[in-house]
Amino acid sequence: MAEAVDYKQIGSRPVRPDGVDKVTGRARFGADLVLPNMIYGKVLRSPHAHARIKSIDVSGALAIDGVMAAISGSDFPGGRSGGEVVGEGGGTVDDVAKNVMARDKVLYHGHAVAAVAAKTTAIAESALAAIKVEYEVLEPVLDVVAAMAEDAILVDENQYTNLPEKPEKPSNIANVGHLERGNVGEGFEQADVLIEREYKVPMAHQGYIEPHACVASIDETGRGTVWLSTQGHFDARAATASILGRNIADLKFVASEIGGGFGGKTVVYLEPLAILMSEKANRPVKMQMSREEVFRATGPTSGTVTRIKVGLKNDGSITAAQAWSAFEAGAFAGAPHMPGIMSIYAPYDLENFVVDAFDVLVNKPKVAAYRAPGAPQTMHAFECALDEAAIALDMDPLDLRLKNAAEEGTTAPYGPKFPAIGFKACIEAAKKHPNYTKPVPEGAGRGVSAGFWFNVGMQSSAEVNINENGTVMVIEGSPDIGGSRASMCLMAAETLGVEYDQVRAQVGDTESTGFCNVTGGSRTTFATGMAVTQACEDVIAECKQRAAKLWGVDDDQVEWEDGSAVPGPGVNADVKPMSLAELAGSAAKTGGPIQGRASLNAQGAGASFAVNFADIAVDKETGKVDVLSYTAIQDAGTAIHPAYVEGQMQGGAAQGIGWALNEEYIFNADGVMENPGFLDYRIPVASDLPMIDTEIVEVPNPSHPYGVRGVGETPIVAPLAVCGNAVSRAVGLRLTDLPLSPPSILAALDD
Amino acid sequence: MAKVVLPDSFLSYTDGVRECVTRAEDYRSLVNELKERWPDLTDSLEKTAVAIDGQIYQDALLEPILPDSEVFFMARIEGG
Numbered sequence: 001m002a003e004a005v006d007y008k009q010i011g012s013r014p015v016r017p018d019g020v021d022k023v024t025g026r027a028r029f030g031a032d033l034v035l036p037n038m039i040y041g042k043v044l045r046s047p048h049a050h051a052r053i054k055s056i057d058v059s060g061a062l063a064i065d066g067v068m069a070a071i072s073g074s075d076f077p078g079g080r081s082g083g084e085v086v087g088e089g090g091g092t093v094d095d096v097a098k099n100v101m102a103r104d105k106v107l108y109h110g111h112a113v114a115a116v117a118a119k120t121t122a123i124a125e126s127a128l129a130a131i132k133v134e135y136e137v138l139e140p141v142l143d144v145v146a147a148m149a150e151d152a153i154l155v156d157e158n159q160y161t162n163l164p165e166k167p168e169k170p171s172n173i174a175n176v177g178h179l180e181r182g183n184v185g186e187g188f189e190q191a192d193v194l195i196e197r198e199y200k201v202p203m204a205h206q207g208y209i210e211p212h213a214c215v216a217s218i219d220e221t222g223r224g225t226v227w228l229s230t231q232g233h234f235d236a237r238a239a240t241a242s243i244l245g246r247n248i249a250d251l252k253f254v255a256s257e258i259g260g261g262f263g264g265k266t267v268v269y270l271e272p273l274a275i276l277m278s279e280k281a282n283r284p285v286k287m288q289m290s291r292e293e294v295f296r297a298t299g300p301t302s303g304t305v306t307r308i309k310v311g312l313k314n315d316g317s318i319t320a321a322q323a324w325s326a327f328e329a330g331a332f333a334g335a336p337h338m339p340g341i342m343s344i345y346a347p348y349d350l351e352n353f354v355v356d357a358f359d360v361l362v363n364k365p366k367v368a369a370y371r372a373p374g375a376p377q378t379m380h381a382f383e384c385a386l387d388e389a390a391i392a393l394d395m396d397p398l399d400l401r402l403k404n405a406a407e408e409g410t411t412a413p414y415g416p417k418f419p420a421i422g423f424k425a426c427i428e429a430a431k432k433h434p435n436y437t438k439p440v441p442e443g444a445g446r447g448v449s450a451g452f453w454f455n456v457g458m459q460s461s462a463e464v465n466i467n468e469n470g471t472v473m474v475i476e477g478s479p480d481i482g483g484s485r486a487s488m489c490l491m492a493a494e495t496l497g498v499e500y501d502q503v504r505a506q507v508g509d510t511e512s513t514g515f516c517n518v519t520g521g522s523r524t525t526f527a528t529g530m531a532v533t534q535a536c537e538d539v540i541a542e543c544k545q546r547a548a549k550l551w552g553v554d555d556d557q558v559e560w561e562d563g564s565a566v567p568g569p570g571v572n573a574d575v576k577p578m579s580l581a582e583l584a585g586s587a588a589k590t591g592g593p594i595q596g597r598a599s600l601n602a603q604g605a606g607a608s609f610a611v612n613f614a615d616i617a618v619d620k621e622t623g624k625v626d627v628l629s630y631t632a633i634q635d636a637g638t639a640i641h642p643a644y645v646e647g648q649m650q651g652g653a654a655q656g657i658g659w660a661l662n663e664e665y666i667f668n669a670d671g672v673m674e675n676p677g678f679l680d681y682r683i684p685v686a687s688d689l690p691m692i693d694t695e696i697v698e699v700p701n702p703s704h705p706y707g708v709r710g711v712g713e714t715p716i717v718a719p720l721a722v723c724g725n726a727v728s729r730a731v732g733l734r735l736t737d738l739p740l741s742p743p744s745i746l747a748a749l750d751d
Numbered sequence: 752m753a754k755v756v757l758p759d760s761f762l763s764y765t766d767g768v769r770e771c772v773t774r775a776e777d778y779r780s781l782v783n784e785l786k787e788r789w790p791d792l793t794d795s796l797e798k799t800a801v802a803i804d805g806q807i808y809q810d811a812l813l814e815p816i817l818p819d820s821e822v823f824f825m826a827r828i829e830g831g
Contacts, residue, residue: 011796065777092828125766163763164763164764165763177826178759178760179759206831262831263830263831264831266831338826338828339828342825342826343827357772369830369831370831371831372804372831373830373831414823414825414826415756415802415806415824415825416802416804416805416806416807416823416825417804417821419805419806421787453830454807454828454830455830456809456829456830458809458826458829459811520829520830520831521829521830522830523830558826601809602808603806603807603808603809603811604807635831703806713830713831
C-alpha cells in the first residue's frame with residue numbers, strides 16, 4: 001500500500017466516543033476511583049537537592065491514630081541490575097527504583113524518601129511530619145556544563161561514563177553520543193558564510209493537566225489490581241513488577257482515562273508505593289500528587305546547552321555543520337541525547353557534519369520523555385543558525401531550506417536512506433500558504449523552522465469481536481490520549497466495510513487483551529491501528545469461511561465487498577450476498593462467535609516532517625510578545641481522523657510556543673525549584689495564542705496498510721526555533737537563550 | 752554482497768572499522784557473523800535498532816538481507 005486513495009470512513013471526522021463523557025465530567029480519570037475501605041497515601045519528599053541519608057525513622061508516623069502503613073527505601077528489594085524500562089531515556093530498573101524512593105542519597109529537591117497511608121489525607125499529611133530523617137547535606141550540582149568538568153562534585157559516585165573501557169574516575173557524564181559524515185574542516189573552508197552561536201533551552205515540564213494518581217488494592221498473597229493514569233499500563237506493570245521483584249501475572253493494571261501525558265506518563269512514581277502500603281495495610285490505597293509534586297518530582301525534559309556552527313555557500317547550500325550539546329539528565333542517566341543528535345540535521349541533505357552530545361547528571365528531577373525527546377532542543381539551535389544564515393545571505397528562509405532539503409533517497413544523518421518523505425512538500429505548501437504570502441505586520445518578525453521526528457512501531461495487540469447483530473467491538477491495549485478509539489473505529493469500519501457507528505472500541509486492561517506498548521512515540525494509530533486492521537482482516541477471512549459453509553462452496557470462492565460476503569466466480573447465481581449482520585446472526589450454526597485477533601511488532605514507521613512559521617510582535621518597552629499568527633504544516637501520512645491530526649499539530653505548537661516564550665524550571669542556588677505551580681510556571685492559555693492554522697500534507701507511509709506515519713511528536717519540534725527566529729527578527733538582535741520571556745528580552749535589548 | 756554500516760558507538764569495539772560487507776541472508780545470520788568477528792560487540796548488538804534498505808526495525812530477527820542491501824545499525828528510538 002502507499003497510494004493515496006478515496007476511503008469511505010478514513011478521513012472523516014466523527015465525534016470521539018469518549019467525548020461526551022469528558023465534557024460532562026462523567027469520564028473517570030486516575031483520581032476518580034473510590035473503593036470500600038480505601039485509605040490515602042502521601043509521600044515525604046527531600047527538602048535538599050543533594051544529601052546523604054544518615055537515618056530514617058517512620059515509627060513516629062506509625063504511632064499516630066489512623067496511620068495504617070509507612071514505608072521507606074528499606075522496604076524495597078535490594079539491588080538488581082540489567083533491566084531497562086520503556087520510554088525514551090527510561091533508564092535502568094535500578095535507577096527507576098531509586099527514583100521512586102531514595103535509598104542512601106537524595107538526588108534532587110522533592111525526591112521521595114518515605115510514604116505513609118492513613119484513613120484520611122489529613123492524617124497522612126500530619127504523619128509525614130512525624131517521620132524523622134537525618135541528612136548530611138551536600139552541595140548540589142546544578143549547571144550542566146560545570147557538571148562535566150573533571151573536578152565537578154559528583155551526583156553519583158558510582159557513575160562512570162559509559163565507554164568501551166571503564167574510565168579511571170567516575171563522572172557526571174553518563175553517556176556520550178557522536179555522529180559524523182564527510183570532512184567538516186574542508187566543508188567550512190568551502191563556505192562563504194559561517195554562523196556560530198551557543199543556544200540554551202531550559203528544563204521544562206510536559207505540563208499535563210491531570211496529576212499522577214493511582215489506586216492499588218493488593219491482597220495478603222501479593223496479588224491485586226492497580227488502577228492508574230498512564231500512557232501504557234502493560235509497561236507500567238512491567239516496571240512496577242521489576243522494581244518490587246514481583247511476577248507480572250500477579251498484578252492487574254487498569255488504565256483510567258488520561259488527562260495528558262506527552263511522554264511523562266510512561267514512567268511509574270506512585271504505583272510501587274501504593275502496592276507496598278496496600279499490602280501492609282490490607283486496604284486499597286489511593287495516591288494522588290499535588291501540582292507541586294508533579295513539578296518537583298516528575299517529568300521534566302532536559303535543559304540543554306548547544307553550540308552550533310554552520311557554513312554555507314552564497315547560493316544557500318550548506319557545506320558543513322558542527323554541533324556540541326550537553327543534556328541535563330537530572331538525577332539519573334537517561335537524557336534524550338541520542339535522538340537529539342540523530343534529529344538535529346535530519347531534514348537536510350548534508351555532506352559534512354559532526355555532532356557530539358552528552359547525557360549529564362545534575363541534582364534536578366530525573367528527566368522523562370517529552371514529545372520528540374531531544375529533537376526540540378538540538379533542532380532549535382540548528383534552525384536558528386539557518387535563519388541567521390538566511391539573513392546573512394539575504395535569502396528567503398524557506399528557499400534556503402528547500403535548497404538543502406532531504407527527499408526520498410537522501411541518506412539520513414543517522415544512517416539509512418529515506419523512503420518517501422514529505423519535507424519538500426511541506427516547504428512548498430508553506431511557500432504557497434496565504435499566511436506566508438502576506439506581508440509581515442509592522443513591528444513583527446516572521447520566524448520559520450523545520451520539524452522532524454522518526455516515529456516508531458513497537459508491539460501492539462487487538463481483538464475484534466462481532467456481536468450477534470453484526471456490530472463490531474474492538475479491544476486493544478493502548479490508552480486513548482488523543483482520540484485513538486475513534487481512529488481505531490475508523491480503520492476497523494474501513495477494513496470491514498461497515499459504517500463507523502457500527503463499531504465500538506475499548507481499551508482493555510492487562511488481563512483482558514494482549515500486550516501493547518505505551519501510547520507514545522507517535523505509534524498508536526500506526527502500530528495498534530495496524531493490529532486492528534489485521535484483526536479485522538482475520539474477521540473477514542473467518543466470515544468468508546462461514547459463508548462458504550452456508551453456500552456449500554470453497555472458501556476461495558467467496559469475496560468480501562462493502563461489509564458483505566459475496567459469491568465469487570463459479571458460485572450459483574442464486575446465492576445472495578450475506579452481510580456481516582447476517583453472518584453474525586447465523587454464527588451459531590457455522591462455528592460459533594466470530595472473532596479476529598492480531599498481535600505484532602510493527603516495523604516501518606515513517607518519519608514525519610513539518611514546516612512551521614509565525615508572525616510575532618514584540619513590545620520593546622515591556623518585552624511583551626504577541627503571537628499574531630502561527631501556521632503548522634506537517635506530513636502526517638494518511639490522516640485517519642483529520643480533526644485529531646490537526647489537534648495534535650495545534651497542541652504540539654501550543655506546547656512548543658510555551659516552552660519558547662515562558663516555560664522554564666527556575667532553581668535557586670540550593671537546587672530548589674522556585675516556580676512549582678501554573679501561576680509561576682506559565683503555560684500558554686487560550687487567550688495567549690491565536691488559532692493555530694494547520695495544513696496536513698499527506699504523503700502515505702508505504703509500510704502501513706492505510707499509509708499512517710504517526711503525528712504526535714513532530715509538532716513540538718519546530719515552534720522553539722520559530723519563536724526564536726521571529727522574535728530575533730522583530731527586535732533585530734539574535735536571541736539565543738529560551739525562554740523569550742519579557743525579562744529576558746528586555747535584558748538582551750539592554751545589553 | 753550487502754553493505755553494512757556501523758555507528759560511531761560501535762567503532763571502539765571494531766578497531767575503527769565503520770563499514771563491512773556480508774553474505775548473510777538474514778539479520779540473525781549477520782548478527783552472528785558480527786559477534787564472531789567482534790565478540791565485544793555482543794551487548795551493543797542486542798540493544799541496537801537497524802535499518803535494512805531504509806526500513807527501520809527496532810527488533811529485527813529474520814528480516815532478509817539481499818546481495819545489494821544496505822544495512823545501517825543505529826540507536827533505538829522510543830519517543831514520548
